[in-house]
Amino acid sequence: MPASPREEDVLTARxxxxxxxxxxxxxxxxxxxxxxxxxxxxVAVVGPSGSGKSTLLGCLAGLDEPSGGEVRVDGVRISHRPETERARLRALHIGVLLQTRNLLPHLSVRDNVRLPQRAAGRKPVTSARELLAQVGLGERMDALPRQLSGGELARAGLAVSLANSPAVLLADEPTGELDGETERMVLAMLRDRAAQGCAVLIVTHSAEVVRSADRVIALEDGRTTAATAPAGGAVPAEVSDATG
Structure with a gap:
């Protein structure tokens, strides 16, 4: 990889x-x-199970500490800091979209979105009500996660990850358990966020996700093995047409 970051690089790992x-x-x-x-x-990150994809995402998000190297978001180093500092920086700069565990079951959808907004300690650019309306859940704000369908849960999780208008959105298999129509809907929302200037990195096994990416990074045995631009080209061998 190139040795020095460029001005438009929002997320860098060394x-x-x-x-x-x-x-x-x-x-x-x-x-x-x-x-x-x-x-x-x-950017889509692909690779076989055990290749280090989820570990990489955890380090990039500040959920885990690398044993060596560093991660910077918007020029700010988030690695090798106390957990409280990493949590604050994550709330300010990073949205994390997980396949599961994005929502607390005892909170309403609206309160799930408000939680990271409070953690950031600043007035949000977009209110929880507005965010949920943007993802088509304006009428479901007071529902608990267990009352939502699979597609609604995916959209609610996306709203939580976008609660603080992050510079970086990191997604770990966000479409792994979704049907094709819901997957396309979530991908459309991720592309829209990228079009607004967000840097989006998606760990995935989905061929549909790979086709929608600007670049693909392949991992194997904890190392990057390739970086390609799919743009209508072949899908890497590590990716199947199954979304699981």
Missing amino acids: ELYRFYRAGEEETLALRGVSLRVRRGET
């Missing part, structure tokens, strides 16, 4: 390493991964 130890056993989950995502760009 030489990320992540080691796990269990007794005398050591697992190398990431082995010197570097990447960058520009403003308005959508």
